[in-house]
Amino acid sequence: xxxxxxxxxxxxxxxxxxxxxxxxxxxxxxxxxxxxxxxxxxxxxxxxxxxxxxxxxxxxxxxxxxxxxxxxxxxxxxxxxxxxxxxxxxxxxxxxxxxxxxxxxxxxxxxxxxxxxxxxxxxxxxxxxxxxxxxxxxxxxxxxxxxxxxxxxxxxxxxxxxxxxxxxxxxxxxxxxxxxxxxxxxxxxxxxxxxxxxxxxxxxxxxxxxxxxxxxxxxxxxxxxxxxxxxxxxxxxxxxxxxxxxxxxxxxxxxxxxxxxxxxxxxxxxxxxxxxxxxxxxxxxxxxx
Numbered sequence: 001x002x003x004x005x006x007x008x009x010x011x012x013x014x015x016x017x018x019x020x021x022x023x024x025x026x027x028x029x030x031x032x033x034x035x036x037x038x039x040x041x042x043x044x045x046x047x048x049x050x051x052x053x054x055x056x057x058x059x060x061x062x063x064x065x066x067x068x069x070x071x072x073x074x075x076x077x078x079x080x081x082x083x084x085x086x087x088x089x090x091x092x093x094x095x096x097x098x099x100x101x102x103x104x105x106x107x108x109x110x111x112x113x114x115x116x117x118x119x120x121x122x123x124x125x126x127x128x129x130x131x132x133x134x135x136x137x138x139x140x141x142x143x144x145x146x147x148x149x150x151x152x153x154x155x156x157x158x159x160x161x162x163x164x165x166x167x168x169x170x171x172x173x174x175x176x177x178x179x180x181x182x183x184x185x186x187x188x189x190x191x192x193x194x195x196x197x198x199x200x201x202x203x204x205x206x207x208x209x210x211x212x213x214x215x216x217x218x219x220x221x222x223x224x225x226x227x228x229x230x231x232x233x234x235x236x237x238x239x240x241x242x243x244x245x246x247x248x249x250x251x252x253x254x255x256x257x258x259x260x261x262x263x264x265x266x267x268x269x270x271x272x273x274x275x276x277x278x279x280x281x282x283x284x285x286x287x288x289x
Contacts, residue, residue: 001117002031002064004056004088006079007038007095008071014095015045017106018070021093022051024110028117033062038070058082065089066116066267070106072096073187077243080128081140084264089123091116091267100186100281101144103268115269122270125263126183126199127223131240133255136247142260143243145184149255150176150209152248154235157212163228164221172216176209179227179257183264186282194218198274199266204259226258 003025011018025032033054034042043050056062061083069079069092076092076099083090092102093109104112115121129143151158160172180189181204182197190196194207195218204225207218231238233251240247240255249255278284 001066002062003033004061004064004067004083005032005034005038005053006058006067006069006071006075006082007035007041008075009038009041011071011095012045014106017095017109018042019046019049019051021070021106021109021113022053024113026051028113030117033064061086061088066091068093069102070095072099073101074244076101077144080144080264081142081243084128084142084144085262087262087265089265089267091121098281100277101183101266103266103272116267120270121267122272124200124266124268124272126266127181127202127204128260128262128264129179129181129204129257130260131242131255131257133240133249133253135249135253136240136255138242138245138247140245141242143184144181144264145187145243146178146180146189146241147243147257148176148178148188148209148239148241149229149231150239150241151233152235152237152239154233156234158231158233158235158238158251161230161232162206165225166228169219170216172208173212174208174210174216177229178205178207178209180205180207181223189218195220196278223259226256228254228256230254 033056039055067083067088067090069076094102095106131141131147160177162169182201183199185197189207192207192209202223204223208216
């Protein structure tokens, strides 16, 4: 089995666990390659103790069977950006804080690797979004969590004329609009009052940010829908955020959002359960008294 490992650069207090994980991988005799930026980070901290593995450039991915994301949700989203189009399954190992998107923690990496090697896991397909527009200039116009349209550096609200499958839906007025996948329903969408959905649901969510009108509520539509959104404002620019990557767009321009032509393949334990995830990571059912 060939593995690609991506990681973030803020894990100084996790080095012992990271070294144990690499030691386990070496003992299983798998072919391990590490993304160059993460490898350089580890080399700067560990020197000669840096694991002896292959190094790759994320823009030129070698052939592999599985990608491992070592970090938090931000690292997982970055890994998806690089590998989803290649159809690589992704195993998220959390060494950050919440790690909502990740399947396991660094402390449990030995068990996770054992399951991976034995095939004791499931692959869950996750819908992704794609955005296009005259100002959208990025090699990765795809999102696993959300695409958000937001006002930029001004107190003036923006007006987002939104068409659903070519028919005028409404003009949202406020600070912005979040278009979310079911996976992203627990991210920005949840923070602006949108609904939580099971990640495998075939839909996307439109949730206004600080709407000017109280009757503007979140809306769930089929994920085969296409949205065309033209944004107007007194300000000359607004922002489009693609899973945190911000692009500045000219007021009056239109962006189109729809389902991406591929999915993210997320590796999960066979006993994974959505209800338990809500209870353990969002503390549902926890008595806070």
